[in-house]
Amino acid sequence: xxxxxxxxxxxxxxxxxxFTDNDTAFDTNGVQFVIGPNDxxxxxxxxxxxxxxGASVDVVTVGEKDAEPTIRKTLAIGSDKAIRVDAKPVDxxxxxxxxxxxxxxxxxxxxxxxxxxxxxxxxxxxxMVAKMIGANFINTxxxxxxxxxxxxxxxxxxxxxxxxxCDLPLVIGGQKGLVEEKxxxxxxxxxxxxxxxxxxxxxxxxxxxPTVEFKKFSKPAPKGDVKLVDADNIDELIDLLHxxxxxx
Amino acid sequence: xxxxxxAESENKKLxxxxxxxxxxxxxxxxxxxxxxxxxxINAENTDDLGQYGVSKVLNVQNESLEKFNVESYSEIxxxxxxEVNANIVVLSQSTNAKYLAPLLAVNLKAGxxxxxxxxxxxxxxxxxxxxxxxxxxxxxAEITTDKKIIGLxxxxxxxxxxxxxxxxxxxxxxxxxxxxxxxxxxxxxxKVSIADAEIVVSGGRGLKGPENxxxxxxxxxxxxxxxACSKPVSDMGWRPHSEHVGQTGKPVASNLYIAxxxxxxxxxxxxINASKTKVVINTDEEAPFFKxxxxxxxxxxxxxxxxxxxxxxxFKANNA
Numbered sequence: 001x002x003x004x005x006x007x008x009x010x011x012x013x014x015x016x017x018x019f020t021d022n023d024t025a026f027d028t029n030g031v032q033f034v035i036g037p038n039d040x041x042x043x044x045x046x047x048x049x050x051x052x053x054g055a056s057v058d059v060v061t062v063g064e065k066d067a068e069p070t071i072r073k074t075l076a077i078g079s080d081k082a083i084r085v086d087a088k089p090v091d092x093x094x095x096x097x098x099x100x101x102x103x104x105x106x107x108x109x110x111x112x113x114x115x116x117x118x119x120x121x122x123x124x125x126x127x128m129v130a131k132m133i134g135a136n137f138i139n140t141x142x143x144x145x146x147x148x149x150x151x152x153x154x155x156x157x158x159x160x161x162x163x164x165x166c167d168l169p170l171v172i173g174g175q176k177g178l179v180e181e182k183x184x185x186x187x188x189x190x191x192x193x194x195x196x197x198x199x200x201x202x203x204x205x206x207x208x209x210p211t212v213e214f215k216k217f218s219k220p221a222p223k224g225d226v227k228l229v230d231a232d233n234i235d236e237l238i239d240l241l242h243x244x245x246x247x248x
Numbered sequence: 249x250x251x252x253x254x255a256e257s258e259n260k261k262l263x264x265x266x267x268x269x270x271x272x273x274x275x276x277x278x279x280x281x282x283x284x285x286x287x288x289i290n291a292e293n294t295d296d297l298g299q300y301g302v303s304k305v306l307n308v309q310n311e312s313l314e315k316f317n318v319e320s321y322s323e324i325x326x327x328x329x330x331e332v333n334a335n336i337v338v339l340s341q342s343t344n345a346k347y348l349a350p351l352l353a354v355n356l357k358a359g360x361x362x363x364x365x366x367x368x369x370x371x372x373x374x375x376x377x378x379x380x381x382x383x384x385x386x387x388x389a390e391i392t393t394d395k396k397i398i399g400l401x402x403x404x405x406x407x408x409x410x411x412x413x414x415x416x417x418x419x420x421x422x423x424x425x426x427x428x429x430x431x432x433x434x435x436x437x438x439k440v441s442i443a444d445a446e447i448v449v450s451g452g453r454g455l456k457g458p459e460n461x462x463x464x465x466x467x468x469x470x471x472x473x474x475x476a477c478s479k480p481v482s483d484m485g486w487r488p489h490s491e492h493v494g495q496t497g498k499p500v501a502s503n504l505y506i507a508x509x510x511x512x513x514x515x516x517x518x519x520i521n522a523s524k525t526k527v528v529i530n531t532d533e534e535a536p537f538f539k540x541x542x543x544x545x546x547x548x549x550x551x552x553x554x555x556x557x558x559x560x561x562x563f564k565a566n567n568a
Contacts, residue, residue, distance in 0.1 A: 013495050013515045017384040037496045092350070093359070118495060120380050120387070122362055127318075127350025136428050137318060139347040142489070156490060157316075157433070158343045159441030166428040176496055181483050209392075211359030215375060216388045220521070226528070226538050231547030234559045237527070240543055242563070245525040247447070247504035248471065 006113035008036035009067035038114025042174035075195035076187030087205035096128035097207035115173040130171035142177030252334035257291035265340035271408040274301025298414030306419035319426035322351040327421040358395035383521035445474035452478040454509020458486035494519035512537025
């Protein structure tokens, strides 16, 4: 089985979010970039398929040179080959076209992406890739087993879970649950050394023009101070929630 | 031209999200003079959409579509767009709508903006304001394609009634086969889901152990709320992953969010920031959640919550 894992290169979840260039671009100053958390659960699941079922695992990212340390980290964790499509990611359609091109040319059986990137939260790339390459698609995927050409997956739905089966090729939008938090791997020294010898391919972009573009960013207005209610005065809280906030 | 909405239903009943996307589409249509058309799949009482500005309903009745199938559902919407020559499609951000929208975007070669929170601005191009960086910021996104898809964030626009009358017509496009098959659905039907909830009651590590969740559930029951939890609580296995809300968990955009024993890590606050009113109950007055909340009680959850449950029962009895 050939697996392609899509990696987003995103600000760490604790990052302070600021904008620059007259609020038209994200300010990367002092920001630590990481593998997207949703992608990391998928990558770890891919490692399981590699170790238990002999799958090969390639990773792909769409990004400029500054994204290389992030995909190199996936090589140190255990992926076989990394591909960087040399383009600045602007919108989901463009990123999906790039990944679809890699997926099609590489004849992958399974493409694992995160359900959304934690920067722009589009939540579109995996579904678009699936449609573009004519593969099945399962989103918000929290469990995945593959046997031969058949996949069994569990996806989260509003208020519960759904178990699905389908044929490969398959694209999933993964998230926590694919593996547990404690199963995530930190690269060890041996992995880091081995990663240096693994291929990191840089590919020219193929995508057409983006369909959606950010023009300007803003931050929510500062919030007023919290209204503190005395712990012995629950009636006041209920009154505020009812009459002021109109929330109950 | 027309504006198409996907009006979702559950057990044949239209969901609140259906009326919210209808309200939003009707507001756009007021300016553009377009007609608002809804697609419903195996729903009843579809004429109710008229009260929110829908003038026509394409009603699909098909037993094989009883369970959601992303391929079939996105194909129906694609065909509906062609049928009524729609240039804008509005959908909710339910799990299923988010699942099918990217497929629809590729089918229609349409630009798709998700997590949208306001009506479009059309003075210079077609721009929509959407949440980015998990509610830590907003971005104005310009959709440059002829056909446009808008994913409307839950509770961002609200319900707005309009005097209109909807005509329901049968719509039965041919649907291709899909190899995706639903084997089983495990859904808690007697509890409201986080996505659909007006009120969410959430517990954190301050509750000390899973055995103490009784009072959280009781509070949720009095308020008709969904229950949720912080990341450490789900990581420790006190509560299921499906209840984890925050940046890597579920987003919450409820009218009221009550955090009990949650200190308010930046990732948690980001995930729940779209909620309108936030209440925190915590022993530690220095907890970061107090900076994000509208109302707060510095106090022990084990004393405050049982009192709150009792007082709310009285309040509900008096205001029923």
